Amino acid sequence: xxxxxxxxxxxxxLLGTARYPSPAVLTAAVRAARAQVVTVSLRxxxxxxxxxxxxxxxxxxxGVRVLPNTAGCHSVKEAVTTAHMAREVxxxxxxxxxVIGEDDTLQPDVFGLTEAAGILCAEGFQVFPYTxxxxxxxERLLEAGCRVLMPWGAPIGSGRGLNNLYGLRALRAHFxxxxxxxxxxxxxxxxxxxxxELGFDAVLINTAVAQARDPVQMAAAxxxxxxxxxxxxxxxxxxxxxxASPSTPVIGTAFRG
Amino acid sequence: MRIQVNGSWREVPSAALAAxxxxxxxxxxxxxxxxxxxxxxxEARVRTxxxxxxxxEILAPMQGG
Numbered sequence: 001x002x003x004x005x006x007x008x009x010x011x012x013x014l015l016g017t018a019r020y021p022s023p024a025v026l027t028a029a030v031r032a033a034r035a036q037v038v039t040v041s042l043r044x045x046x047x048x049x050x051x052x053x054x055x056x057x058x059x060x061x062x063g064v065r066v067l068p069n070t071a072g073c074h075s076v077k078e079a080v081t082t083a084h085m086a087r088e089v090x091x092x093x094x095x096x097x098x099v100i101g102e103d104d105t106l107q108p109d110v111f112g113l114t115e116a117a118g119i120l121c122a123e124g125f126q127v128f129p130y131t132x133x134x135x136x137x138x139e140r141l142l143e144a145g146c147r148v149l150m151p152w153g154a155p156i157g158s159g160r161g162l163n164n165l166y167g168l169r170a171l172r173a174h175f176x177x178x179x180x181x182x183x184x185x186x187x188x189x190x191x192x193x194x195x196x197e198l199g200f201d202a203v204l205i206n207t208a209v210a211q212a213r214d215p216v217q218m219a220a221a222x223x224x225x226x227x228x229x230x231x232x233x234x235x236x237x238x239x240x241x242x243x244a245s246p247s248t249p250v251i252g253t254a255f256r257g
Numbered sequence: 258m259r260i261q262v263n264g265s266w267r268e269v270p271s272a273a274l275a276a277x278x279x280x281x282x283x284x285x286x287x288x289x290x291x292x293x294x295x296x297x298x299x300e301a302r303v304r305t306x307x308x309x310x311x312x313x314e315i316l317a318p319m320q321g322g
Contacts, residue, residue: 016322026320041321042289044263044314047282052317056287059318069321077294084296085289085316156322184322206322
């Protein structure tokens, strides 16, 4: 069971709602992923099209929790204002806090992130900071009041998997009791399984599912991978070694001596 | 008065934000607003007055990752 800010969840796969070929495919993908949390955002609404109204009815029908993000924010001020707006519209204290520092990699601005996290936590938000694997930044975010961290696997939408295995393992080892969700950069289900095998609590997937040839089938595949990874972690994987270790007992081997 | 609505200049007859949203056609839509970069809660829209040159953001739920 995964616990995020005192909310118990049985699914360890969080799903983004962007970039699907159609609303119907999004709905089917959320179901196939067995996701209990989906990420959503805020954008300028046109009075004529009212695209946001239709999207919001669709999400409400899914019956899942929403985790609003501050995607696209490049400053503390923008992120904090967006968080306030999200809390009003989505009626949740949860906020996936993104403060982007660099456009090529969409790398978090960790200085702005920690400052915004401090402001929002003090105001009663339950902050899910999109961060790097940096241990010192993680410590600062926890000091600011965050009780969940969302380190990146790789740049958003890159599909590269876990880019810095050493750094992520160190983060997991250093904060054994903090829920850690790998957010961004995963491309295929084996990346998700690997994250869970390493002891990460959950993964957040968007592009890898939404942009797959068959998003619904890919959502189901990620769900299986996440379950397999979590089960493997609970089962205690063996340590990798450089040389062979015979699996068949050597005592009593014929033709020897 | 002329204000910027979601980045475009618009003529708005009403001074109060709540009435201006009606003027602009948002009526009962689920939206959230910021005026000159500051969040304005829905309950404060009635008493929030617009001025020439103000920048109004009107946001709604959208797909996100």
